[in-house]
Amino acid sequence: MKRMKKILSGLFVFALAMLLTGCSSEKRIIRIAHAQSETHPEHLGLLKFKEIVEDKLGDKYEVQIYPNELLGSAQKAIELTQTGAIDFVVAGTANLETFADVYEVFSMPYLFTSEEAYHEVMNDTDYMQPIYHSTDESGFRVLTWYNAGTRNFYSTKRIETPEDLKGQKIRVQQSPASVNMVNAFGAAASPMSFGEVYTAIQQGVIHGAENNELALTNNKHGEVAKYYSYNRHQMVPDMLVGNAKLLNDMPQEDLDVFMEAALASTEVETAEWDKAVQEAKDYAQNVQGVEFIDVDVQKFKDAVKDVQAEMLAANPSIQDLYDHIQTINAKYEGKE
Numbered sequence: 003m004k005r006m007k008k009i010l011s012g013l014f015v016f017a018l019a020m021l022l023t024g025c026s027s028e029k030r031i032i033r034i035a036h037a038q039s040e041t042h043p044e045h046l047g048l049l050k051f052k053e054i055v056e057d058k059l060g061d062k063y064e065v066q067i068y069p070n071e072l073l074g075s076a077q078k079a080i081e082l083t084q085t086g087a088i089d090f091v092v093a094g095t096a097n098l099e100t101f102a103d104v105y106e107v108f109s110m111p112y113l114f115t116s117e118e119a120y121h122e123v124m125n126d127t128d129y130m131q132p133i134y135h136s137t138d139e140s141g142f143r144v145l146t147w148y149n150a151g152t153r154n155f156y157s158t159k160r161i162e163t164p165e166d167l168k169g170q171k172i173r174v175q176q177s178p179a180s181v182n183m184v185n186a187f188g189a190a191a192s193p194m195s196f197g198e199v200y201t202a203i204q205q206g207v208i209h210g211a212e213n214n215e216l217a218l219t220n221n222k223h224g225e226v227a228k229y230y231s232y233n234r235h236q237m238v239p240d241m242l243v244g245n246a247k248l249l250n251d252m253p254q255e256d257l258d259v260f261m262e263a264a265l266a267s268t269e270v271e272t273a274e275w276d277k278a279v280q281e282a283k284d285y286a287q288n289v290q291g292v293e294f295i296d297v298d299v300q301k302f303k304d305a306v307k308d309v310q311a312e313m314l315a316a317n318p319s320i321q322d323l324y325d326h327i328q329t330i331n332a333k334y335e336g337k338e
């Protein structure tokens with residue numbers, strides 16, 4: 003009887019130890035946060051990331067994806083990634099400006115003159131490396147980019163010319179460059195996080211916002227703002243950002259797999275983008291009753307014509323990347 007008791011208590015201690023160390027928990031859980039829904043191209047790209055990491059390193063890592071700002075707004079999730087509380091986050095470059103001001107370049111209105119130039123610049127992984135490493139000291143770095151389309155104004159009030167923006171409160175991302183840009187257009191910029199926009203429009207706190215077409219459907223903004231105007235002021239990439247310590251400490255062969263997975267996620271995401279935009283437009287038009295308005299883009303360009311020069315004068319660290327982008331722009335304008 004005594005022996006039995008001893009065996010049983012031994013078993014109990016063993017079971018407890020297994021529970022505490024977690025028998026299957028030799029695996030490192032990799033948490034990725036993003037702000038989009040589960041049908042968004044970024045989520046589909048991240049599923050590819052998970053598939054590759056788990057296929058090749060499934061005995062060591064389990065990847066968990068948290069969509070819909072479940073772990074907080076982009077800014078909050080970046081802070082969590084800095085400390086290592088989560089491992090990766092997808093965030094627009096506007097959110098990175100406070101950590102490395104080179105990212106301000108993407109907030110310039112009319113920076114890229116074609117989608118081709120935008121894609122070529124962003125797909126040049128070698129060129130982007132030093133920029134991606136520019137946040138190392140802040141505890142995170144960029145692995146790859148995702149297409150977030152072209153940003154346009156949308157509102158509860160019709161916008162056809164920059165004059166129509168006067169007196170309109172327009173939500174912008176929480177970065178000084180974004181605020182300046184929208185104010186330069188003549189609107190009153192109202193910075194807030196992405197997740198707050200729907201309610202703010204619904205309650206009349208703001209008139210509208212500016213974003214790609216997917217914001218109308220994935221984030222339901224088309225339920226509350228019925229005029230979407232193609233003034234095409236920006237193409238701003240989203241970035242897959244990783245905790246620097248995790249990336250620096252992992253064995254090189256693991257890092258190679260994470261990088262391969264990151265690049266593959268970009269391929270999936272960018273391949274899905276155009277289709278997703280078309281679907282969003284169809285749904286917004288036919289179900290939500292959003293009107294898509296073609297405007298005279300030149301008038302919008304004229305309204306902000308000094309902004310690029312002002313930004314370059316204020317922030318020398320964007321000059322090199324700006325010049326590089328101009329070279330690629332010229333190539334697709336046939337000016338080379």
Ligand code: GCU
Pocket residue numbers: 037076092093094150175195196212213214217240
């Ligand atoms: C887009 C972009 C996000 C960004 C959001 C915003 O959806 O993909 O990264 O956060 O716009 O305007 O806040």
